[in-house]
Amino acid sequence: MTSSSWVPGVTPDTPFSLANIPFGVISTKDDPTPRPAVAIGSNALDMKALNGGIWLGELVPELKGHEHVFQQTTLNAFAALGRPVHQQVRKALRDLLTAGSSHAAKLQDNEELRQKALIPLSQAKMHMPMAIGDYTDFYAGYHHAFAVGSMFRGPAAALQPNYTHLPVGYHGRASSIVVSGTPVRRPWGQILLDPAAEPKQPTTAPCRRLDFELELGCFISTPNEQGTPVGIGDAEDHIFGYVLLNDWSARDIQSWEYVPLGPFNSKNFASTISPWVVLADALEPFRAKGIENKTPVQDYMKEDKAETAIDISLEVDITTDVVVPQMIAHHTLGGCNMRTGDLLGSGTISGTEPGERGSLLELSEGGKKDVMLYGMDMRRFLKDGDTVTIRGVCGGNGEKVGFGECTGRIYSAVQR
């Protein structure tokens, strides 16, 4: 049954429906201090202001004594309270925002508070939702790994022998992760202008093969102790929520530098995330069966349910086969400690059809073919001034659970 909200602007088409209630960090002209908020339709509900007017600890007993989490400049303190508290808070907020519900009047009929706490999204500046300790990028998108591996090594050797046994991942750069809308500068790097020439002679130049990568990002809520792995059955309890992630990639820098220790400068100049964190519970209704792995996974990654993936329609209607609990179980297997706010990237998500590719590298078949992108003319890689926007949504019929936009514009390289 579809409930409706008394808040104006909650259209049947909004990604921020009552079924969503995603968390972000906003500031306004009047109050430039960043603070937690949730998105509802075309408004942000300022959690700091709301908590000043409605004693949230009375609606959500688990929150009592922790209300200060809504006075922080990031969501880390709220995330650290753990999934049962997130569930209760989300439920209470949905109740507060639903027309005719038992608690709706508390906010709906309090004009002063409503005026203060409900802020049009157009007037809210979005900030990084979390302080990110460590960022790990996985390579879990099977179709992407296969397509890119085929380009580099041919289809027979496209996937390394370990690929079907473990979620291949590597540590990325946390400092340069920015929120949607932040300008991205084209990076300089070492590039082989003539890859065939011997001896190899790199040049220092601005990247000529700048790419995006469409990924799903997952934020960690509660930490685990160093030396203590997270079992696959407990992994879900460590998930706070999800964002869209654009892992900008400099392909010409990457192909020269990545042997033998992986990508470095080709990735660390910037990654962009969408500003609203969709809580893990909001995605529960969209569980789906993941892509079948014919190789039996090791015991420590075996889940006891069939529906381990999430069905998200990304920009080009790709369903993700991202299995975050396996990533967490694998990441912590040796005892690595995750901290609140750590970000896990899924790796590029691609489908099987030619149009369903999550990067230009794949769309242009390694830079050999011109590609038509929405609103741009033909290109193989990104030009200065290009804007890349990723959108993703689950569900429909007035109950859309959407991520909003993850967008970034390319600015020309610095002068050297």
Place this chain on the structure above:
Amino acid sequence: MTSSSWVPGVTPDTPFSLANIPFGVISTKDDPTPRPAVAIGSNALDMKALNGGIWLGELVPELKGHEHVFQQTTLNAFAALGRPVHQQVRKALRDLLTAGSSHAAKLQDNEELRQKALIPLSQAKMHMPMAIGDYTDFYAGYHHAFAVGSMFRGPAAALQPNYTHLPVGYHGRASSIVVSGTPVRRPWGQILLDPAAEPKQPTTAPCRRLDFELELGCFISTPNEQGTPVGIGDAEDHIFGYVLLNDWSARDIQSWEYVPLGPFNSKNFASTISPWVVLADALEPFRAKGIENKTPVQDYMKEDKAETAIDISLEVDITTDVVVPQMIAHHTLGGCNMRTGDLLGSGTISGTEPGERGSLLELSEGGKKDVMLYGMDMRRFLKDGDTVTIRGVCGGNGEKVGFGECTGRIYSAVQR
């Protein structure tokens, strides 16, 4: 000319001489709040207590208004003040601690303050000196790269074509870096028990080839803005100081997982650093010519001085050929922003002689030969209960600039 200190216990052999004055973070039984200190001989000088009794801003005008940096639980705020301030503070402290100097009486003759601020190292608990945002590990030790590369690919292909052109580096795990003395648990991981068998079938088991890696760590002081590279000429200004670093490595996990994106679980369970940060200025007198690179480096990494390396005698008398300014210039070339407290690892430092190897992998020639380690019986890799201690020192004759110890003991894997 060698000056002497009025502080008892500053022997000619101490690594913490007047020529050193390294910074760390201590706590005591009486005051369990971590706080900055410097090491002098066998004592720690509590900077918080000192600043309560002596107005440091009067001795060091650049510090005025910033004295709160000594009330923090890490050195990040002090590091962020920049190298000129570190220089002045170190100079003022050396003056305060030197027998017969103009300011010595301020502390030497103030018994109450002296009792409070001078704490025997045996009574000081050491904490992580910095809050580490990102950890980057380089692979800059030429002899190590060549030895390990030879093992995997033979001497002719030991080094990849990019090796002589750029400092190969990768992003490591910041959350699991611990201070010297913290126990290290043997990690579980995916391991190929029979690497020759086809198809490859990994097993989940505790690591059987646990190794150490002897490295030098460098902490970043002032940040650079995202999108703005640090020029090689300015790189030194971003260096706060140095520690010893043991990058524990699970070789059997590493060899299975590392293709194509680099080491992950084989490294992220723990890295250990020595607790005292030796400031960049304390190492200035020990500059040396680095190992000659026959390949001309790209302009953005060209230094305008001949002595670009630092001559540190590590445990087995290996001189490092670590060129940190090149690492910083390369790391930020594409615009990656460094933050105060970021840690750069040199990569394993090895010499050219059989005994001068910074890891068991090299000493045991890939696990094929038994090795005699100080105070242990013969082994190829580390056993439960083994303790690895790294020491490093520059100079001598009462002016030793030492790092103290970087030590860790291996505990058995968790039960699963």
